[in-house]
Amino acid sequence: MSKKNLAILMRARMRSNNPTKFSLSQFPKEIPSNSQENHSGDHILQNSSEGIGNSSDFGITGRVYDVVRETMHSAISASKTGVMDITLNDFQEGYFSLSLEDRGKLLLALAKEYDVNREQVRELVKQYLGLENPASDDGELHSPKKEALTSVFYRIEWNLKHALKPTYETLFERLNIHPGGLRFLSILRADLLSILSKENTPSLRTLDSYLKEKLGMWLSPATLELHQITWDDPASLLEKIVAYEAVHPISNLLDLKRRLGIGRRCFGYFHPSIPGEPLIFIEVALMETVAQTIQEVLWDNPPIPENQATCALFYSISSTQPGLAGINLGKFLIKRVITLVKKDMPHVSTFATLSPIPGFMQWLLSKLSSQSRFAEDEGKSPSSTFSEKVLLPEEEQALMSISDDSSSGSNGMEVLLNLLSQKNCEWATSPRVLPVLEPVLMRLCARYLLQEKKRGKALDSVANFHLQNGAMVERINWMADRSEKGIHQSGGIMVNYVYRLENIEDYAQSYFGSGKINASPCIHSRL
């Protein structure tokens, strides 16, 4: 069956059943109203928009699946030519009509059946091992025989490298240069990540590695353009900012207008193939001093006159494509934004962030839970090598003194664990508990930011992001984010990272090289 016939069949079958319910729209037209966050190892907060089709409602799933699979085959195996738009469009449309389950099946077929051509690899590997390395002796440089051997050697290396490329990369490459294809690939990867979170098979994981590598290459900073987003931009772009803002949700149009108005800036990174939608954007507030709470940035009014500003505060960075998780788009963004702001307003001399600490509470609760268990056992057996003193003696004492029915415990850690685990985070509004908790949580937060690591890098994903960009940890702020999310994530604490232009390069180097976390004396003194 020709691919055209298949496409027609597919449309006919899908439409004949329930044309009103079934959508063939190429991309999900609506932006998801509930932004969903993704903290798993990724440095910035992300949204999810997957646009799963609903063909499974129809009982023709199997046939639709077969047709999409056939289209995928055509898209990969058609001879190389610039003009295969129809096939690629059909494949995209068909893919969107599949349920997530069928998408998973399709991606597994892609991973397994369009994998590396291993026969060819083995053949080339044998040829390669049979050849002597011509570069090893440089004595007779211009012997024609040696030149010929060298050529053969290089050619086999080149061929082997290309043979090791999985066949499915052809599909990625063809989609990349197809209109809308790059965005499609990002949605496909979002699906893949969602499938991998449930079933982590080696072939799908490998498919993801190659796709991630390609996307990282195609979305390199060289291809991204930095634009200031203003109130004059099209509503279709602005509504995306509202939908994708993941750090401090935008409540209404007035709120958005304020974030784009006087004393505020918003910059986005755009890719030529994904017009009208930033891949990542950053919100900046122009201030007199580095803000300590997010409330002053978001709610206090009016903003100061811009010519009085000495500080540019980055208070939100959101990426819009969950399919680009793990690809560091923000890396060059901050540096470019600093350059841009500096050029525009030379009187701005401080570049700082007011950042969430997304992993603090999670780390603390798990630490308290494991250590209070050790502490319990201590009476019975000699202390374990894994046990450590989480609390100072005076903290222990203070916590025991506020222990009551709802937060009783045999030691300070248990009391703290119980307090922090109360539903509705009651501790955060209790005048009795709060003053006791403040010094404890602030000290532990400093420890979390400055000392807790994973593979030699800061454990906190946002900390890792700014440190690798060359920032230093400047200050932590008590009750800086009183939103439910803020209390829940980090006990309401926020952190200021500071970018000092003269140190950015050295700090990034030393963090990259030795994992050194640069921090101000003020935060060091809290340890």
Next chain:
Amino acid sequence: MSKKNLAILMRARMRSNNPTKFSLSQFPKEIPSNSQENHSGDHILQNSSEGIGNSSDFGITGRVYDVVRETMHSAISASKTGVMDITLNDFQEGYFSLSLEDRGKLLLALAKEYDVNREQVRELVKQYLGLENPASDDGELHSPKKEALTSVFYRIEWNLKHALKPTYETLFERLNIHPGGLRFLSILRADLLSILSKENTPSLRTLDSYLKEKLGMWLSPATLELHQITWDDPASLLEKIVAYEAVHPISNLLDLKRRLGIGRRCFGYFHPSIPGEPLIFIEVALMETVAQTIQEVLWDNPPIPENQATCALFYSISSTQPGLAGINLGKFLIKRVITLVKKDMPHVSTFATLSPIPGFMQWLLSKLSSQSRFAEDEGKSPSSTFSEKVLLPEEEQALMSISDDSSSGSNGMEVLLNLLSQKNCEWATSPRVLPVLEPVLMRLCARYLLQEKKRGKALDSVANFHLQNGAMVERINWMADRSEKGIHQSGGIMVNYVYRLENIEDYAQSYFGSGKINASPCIHSRL
């Protein structure tokens, strides 16, 4: 010595000698006034701008070279971090200060010393051969042992593929995301091509293959933006159009203004990292009928009102970067321009070109020269298998009849060869010779375009370019380009290729698949 010290030393040494003569400018500021064409296998005409430094004047060449080489080493081997701008800037500056000879030496060092890590490859290859292909039997899908084996297998394949990447690709990748780096790489490749044309060593050739592959990836159509270039664009952009127009040189500002004015369009492909300069641009004339001569496009006035146009004629495509030779940037350009024009002016229904035939005369002269030798020998020995009848009997007769002192010959081919080889192309202005040559050259030109191939594709580079984009050969036009260049290249003949929207995809497919050259009956009848 640290890289900073090296950079300072380099500047000091270079400046101390002759600060007025020595330029450290990052890019050659001036556009070369003599555009230089490059027909060698490339489909479009190209310019050359190399910006070779003049450090060899100073007698400190050796030391400067050493410093640049050291900087190159730092740029490759520095730990991976976003902030190595200083090193890359130093390397670019240093490179520009070298003579072409030293650049060649540097590129050879890059190719040889930052090559594939062969020890690592051999180690991985051995590991790879020791493993069983886990994909071969799919019986027990979910055995954990098998999963683990599969993971190892995939990982070794991944590692082997990456180990086969030459170390110098790191330099390319770092430059690509460095401001100005992509343009620098294109200049570096132009140098490399120029060096290769003199000394084609396997390692430099391999360096070029990898660089070309990378550039092709980074300049994929997905990263290019199509803009209409108008008289309202900055002069700095417009002067580049004047400098880079390689097909029909722009004589003055008035000429340029006309090419951007009513009834004309100019579109360019821009890359975000190379702002203010198109990588390739195309000039379009809006006409009532498909023009037969370039004179009517360039000189006739005034242009027709745009609403009377039914034909968009592509009369010039120029690429601006000699370092991007062999990378088909124009592939998607024509399709996108057609879409854009069609959207803007639905009454335009014909999309055609008026194109040069850059290889015709060269092919014909070489054919005549070899065949007239065969013909000479024919009396003595039996006819060779390589001999063929180039001329029809009536052409033979007609040519012999106009033979005179300056074009005598023992057969028609020799007469034709002598006529075409006359200096100043006298034949083209001779009322006696011209009518005799017209049918001969037109027939042979049709044969050249429709039947002469190289590796299964049209021998003529411009023909190959349009055919692979899905065009057909529509018509050839006598005395369509009377410029010296036109007479010299193609006997003044030009060709119209036509893009029929409904056939583009099929034609491109059949040309790609079987090398079929689609042509109109009118041109077939000339054969």
